[in-house]
Amino acid sequence: MSCERAKIMVRGAVQGVGFRPFVYKLATELRLNGWVLNSSQGVQIEVEGGWPTLQQFLLRLEKEKPPHATIHSLEYSLLDAVGHDGFEIRHSTEGGAKVAVILPDLATCPDCLREVFDPHNRRHLYPFTNCTNCGPRFSIIEGLPYDRSNTSMKEFTMCAECKAEYDNPGDRRFHAQPNACPKCGPHLELWDVAGRVLARNHDALLQAASAVRHGEILALKGLGGFHLIVDARAEDAVLLLRKRKRREDKPFALMYPSLEAIRLGCEVSELEERLLRSSESPIVLLERHSGVAEAQAATNKESIASSIAPHNPTLGVMLPYTPLHHLLLRELGFPVVATSGNLTNEPICIDEREALERLHGVADLFLVHNRPIARHMDDSVVRIMLGRELVLRRSRGYAPLPVHLKEQLPNILAVGAHLKNTVALSVGSDIFISQHIGDLETKEAYSAFSKVTADLQRLYEITPEFTACDLHPDFLSSKFAQRTNAVIVRVQHHYAHVLACMAENELEAPVLGLAWDGTGYGADGTIWGGEFLLVGEDSFERAGHFRPFRLPGGEVAIKQPRRSAVGVLYEIFGDKLFERADPVLLANFSNSELSVLRQALKKQINTPRTSSVGRLFDAVASLVGLRQRAGFEGQAAMDLEFAIRKGIEDAYSFEVKTNGTLVVDWQPMILEIIKEVRREEAVGVIAAKFHNTLAEVAAEMSHRVDNLHVVLTGxxxxxxxxxxxxxxxxxxxxxxxxxxxxxxxxxxGIALGQVMAAVRASVAAKVVAEPCVQPELIHWNSGALPDSSSS
Incomplete structure (x- = not known):
């Protein structure tokens, strides 16, 4: 069995409570090697062994912890083993600058939950109950140090009973900055669309629940912003929400009242259960299991609406993570849609007056409270893949926990990418990554980006020496970087992807990075996205890439997979493609559309070249008839993944050609796919073979470049x-x-990679703001090339 190293950081009340001896005993019982020590940030642990045993260790660490220990946050990564001999308790680390680590918002702890539902407790039914072990943190902090006067709770003066708890070292609310109760804390109100108060306190919650039962759309002000909530079983209500939110068919997240309710419709492993119950409490992507209808019928449960996640074998689900959500879901007793309170491409609303304006015409009622939210925090999204947690959206529960490096770093601000934007700031040996900001497509999104960027610098009182940005000169984030006073480091998009993965896996160069995504501005001015980058000590070489093809219509092709298909076919057949007017290959276009496409491709008008694997996914999804137009980013690629027939081991042919760099020629694969489409081969078989081919490409190119360590990113x-x-x-x-x-x-993850690129540039003393090659793009509506990662 292969040996791996689990690097674990535990934050909370874990020092001075027997936690290190407990870790030592557990590790030695499981025959794991490594060490444990106290640091200024919490308890650090490294253990080495086989993955099944490491998994036992991680699960038991939380379940069997000492009685007086409280775990606020447990983050772990699986890394290469380094050959620890035995297990030891190491001396605490004292050296180095101590950096204030702000904890993320924490899900409601069991003790507070018991109080909320205890009729004899003074916090019975109080939706803002918290203690030092749970509740708001990052979403209420306005400055450091983390004292009540520096939070949005400063306007609420604690009553005598709350103040006594706050001042008592033996109380679990000792110095709990958001501490409050019904007498002195925030309260609920239910508003109509004009902002008129319909009810207060628990009556407001009861009336809100009644509205949800009757198919209305509720805007609920939660921990880090608003949720839009509807009955997940009511097809009409879900479809109405889609229409009003302008979200055609992208899956909605669900909140269930209990883990048992989730199990009725989804497979839940031990690791997935840990995630759902964790203090991070993210949205977890779960596989729907067979026999759902039977299980629901047996328990008289209605199934969720089919429009929640159309044609999707997975569901994004979470459990209630604040007392307010617990109270609402306990009252309802059924799953609800809990999607971000915004319109498509806008940031989540955090202020009730702002919500009245921005969600006008979307929500029917507003369940609000008077505790200000200092910064927006979307729900995080996580999936278990290959037995490990994979964070897909890093926000509430995770941000702003840092990525910790061994060396001290210069002060670097990284402003991230155009889509799925986050920003990052290096402080000492830590890199703090912001919460998810989103796509910089609207003025509201850009405003949120600007605020978050200023917020990080203000919190840590850092003036950056360097500002790292994407190589694309027209990204709004890149233009923002140009207005800073720091030295600008422009970072190629896919290089940043690889460096981010290297950083969190503690990898040293050389590394072969497979960076596959939708689009990214290449060093040669074309659109990259199917890259094989050989990363050295301070730079990278484009060792190979997928064969480029043209995207007719530029940005339009991203929203129309059929255009990627035409671009691929034109690369193979040239103008003869249109002469033949093949009824199978060109069936999705009118004659007038084909005429325009033909002229654009022939004259190379708004037809940028791309090596993108994401666009190759689009082309294949179109050719097999799965998707011609995409309602959201990566939809065609998702369709292709979901169509896979299990048990198929075959792959298609491909060639690797050498012309200075290695070029993966997909033409043999596409021709074989066309033959199978003509003979009406099952889509599931084609989808499986296509994916298998990409895996074979990865293996073959790794042999060609001949590098042991291979990073998969994008x-x-x-x-x-x-x-x-x-x-x-x-x-x-x-x-x-x-x-x-x-x-x-x-x-x-781009912002993390940009920081690492700036570190390399500064160390090598090669920080030069070189002029960018102008992109081979025209008519981008937003003035920026979106980086729409596939799948």
Whole structure:
């Protein structure tokens, strides 16, 4: 059995309570090697062993902790083993600058939950109950140090009873900054669409619940912003929400009243259960299981609406994580849609007056409270893949916990990508990554980006020496960087992807990075997205890429997979494609559309070239008839993944050509797919073989470049089948694959990679703001090339 190293950081009341001796006893019982020590941030643990035993250790660490220990946050990553001998309790670390680590918002602890539902407790039914072990943190902090006067709770003066708890070292509310009760704390109100108060306190919650039961859309002010809530069983209500929110068919997140209710419709493993119950309490992507209808019928439960996640074998689910959510779900007793309170491409609303304006015409009622939210916090999204947690959206519960490095860093601000934007700031040896901001497509989103960027610098009182940004000159984030006073470091998009994955896996160069996504501005001015980057000590080489093809219509092609298909076919057949007017290949276009496309491709008008694997997914999804137009980013690739027939081991042909760099020629694969489409081969078989081919490409190119360590990054590797198949094939061929865990593989991880690139540039004393090659793009509506990661 292969040996791995689990690097664990435990934060909370874990010092001076026998936690290290407990860890020592557990590790030695399981025959794991490593060490444990106290640090200024919490308890650090490293243990080495086989994954099944490490999994036992992680699960038992929380279940069997000492009685007086409280775990606020437990983050772990699986890394290469370093050969620890035995297990030891190391001396606490005292050296180095101590950096204030702000805890994320924490899900309601069991003690507070018991009080909320105890009729004899003074906090009975109080939706803002919290203690030092749970409740709001990052969403209420306005400055450091973390004292009540520096939070949005400063306007609420504690009553005598709350103040006594706050001042008592033996009380679990000792110095709990958001401490409050019904006498002195925030309260609920139910508003109509004009902001008129309809009810207060618990009556407000009861009336809100009644409205949800009757099919109305409720805007609920939660921990880090508003949720839009409807009955998840009511098809009409869900469809109405889609229409009003302008969200055609992208899956909605669900909140269930209990873990038992989730199990009725989904498979839940031990690791997934840990996630659902954790203090992070993210949205967890779960597989729906067979026999759902029978299970629901047996318990007289109605099924969720089919429009929740159309044609999707997974559901994004979470449990209530604040007393307010617990009270509402206990009252309702059924699952609800709990989606971000915003319109598509806008940030989540955090202020009730703002919500009245921005959600006008969307919500029927507003359940609000008077505790100000200092910063927006979307729900995080996590999936278990290859037995590990993979964070797909890093926000509430995770941000702003840092990525900790061994060396001291210069002060660097990284402003991230255009889509799925996050920003990052290095302080000492820590890199703090912001919460998910989103796509910088609207003025509201750009405003949120600007506020978060200023917020991080203000909180940590840092003036950056360097500002790192994407190589694309027209990204709004890149333009923002140009207005800072720091030295600008422009970072190629896919290089940043690889460096982010290297950082969280503690990898040293050289590394072969497979960076596969939708689009990213390349160093040659074309659109990259199917890259094989050989990363050295302070730079990278484009060792290979997928064969480029043209995207007719530029940005339009991202929303119309059929255009990617035409671009691929034109690359193979040239103008003869239109002369033949093949009824199978061109069936999705009118004659007038084909005429326009033909002229655009022939004259190379608004037809940028791309090596993108994400767009290759689009082309294949179109060719097999799965999707011609996409309602949201990566939809065609998701369709292709979900269509896979299990048990197919075959792959298509491809060629690797050498012309200075290695080029993966997909033409043999596309021609074989066309033949199978003509003979009406099952879509599931084609989908499986397509994915298998990409995994074979990864293995073959790793042999060609001949590098042991292979990093898998970019939005395409959110695809569970692709990631697992690629890891399997690389291991079979003797390579050591690495992928993301705590930082998203999509553009949410770009800011971390930009920091690492700036570090490399500063160390090498090569920080030069070189002029960018102008992109081969025209007519981008937003003035920026979106980086729409696939899958």
């Amino acid at each position: 939005g395409c590797f959110q695809n569970k089948y692709l990631l697992e198949r690629t890891v399997q094939r690389l291991r079979e061929e003797g390579f050591r694959p690495y992928w993301h865990q705590r930082v998203p593989p999509n553009d949410g």
